[in-house]
Amino acid sequence: xxxxxxxxxxxxxxxLTVEPGGSVMLAAVTNGVPGIDADCGGCxxxxxxxxxxxxxxxxxxxxxxxxxxxxxxxxSDRKENSRLSCQITxxxxxxxxxxxxxxxxY
Ligand code: FES
Numbered sequence: 001x002x003x004x005x006x007x008x009x010x011x012x013x014x015x016l017t018v019e020p021g022g023s024v025m026l027a028a029v030t031n032g033v034p035g036i037d038a039d040c041g042g043c044x045x046x047x048x049x050x051x052x053x054x055x056x057x058x059x060x061x062x063x064x065x066x067x068x069x070x071x072x073x074x075x076s077d078r079k080e081n082s083r084l085s086c087q088i089t090x091x092x093x094x095x096x097x098x099x100x101x102x103x104x105x106y
Contacts, residue, residue: 002095006033006051009103018090024099025049025086035101042086047071049085050105054098061088061097077104 006014006028018027028036028049040046044067053061058081064072068087072078085099 002090002092002097004090004094005096005098006035007098007100008035009101009106020090020092022090023086024051024088024090024094024097025084027090028085028101033101035103035105036085037105038086040086044068044071044084044087047075047084048105050075050077050102051083051085051099052079052102053081053083053088054100055081057094057097057099060094077102 001017002020004016004027014033016027016031023042025036025038025042029038037048039048065087068084071084072082
């Protein structure tokens with residue numbers, strides 16, 4: 001099992017323990033974490049699953065793919081630690097991951 005902490009823009013915290021294999025977006029949506037809409041269902045075409053990865057985990061979540069990069073490049077709210085959570089696969093290596101959900105996605 002993998003522990004992931006979602007932190008809302010107002011600092012409300014949602015600690016989850018999930019099975020590896022799915023995406024970080026799926027973990028949030030199936031557990032009722034607000035601030036992630038995931039309109040496209042995870043096919044990297046909506047960018048409504050935008051999260052800010054805690055600085056300590058930016059490298060650990062792996063590189064941004066070209067489609068994700070293209071989607072993020074359209075966002076005026078992009079930061080250096082921006083990711084689309086549907087493109088991050090939950091693995092045992094990500095145990096302890098911390099991500100923040102952006103205010104604009106509410
Ligand atoms: S759910 Fe649509 S881009 Fe991630």
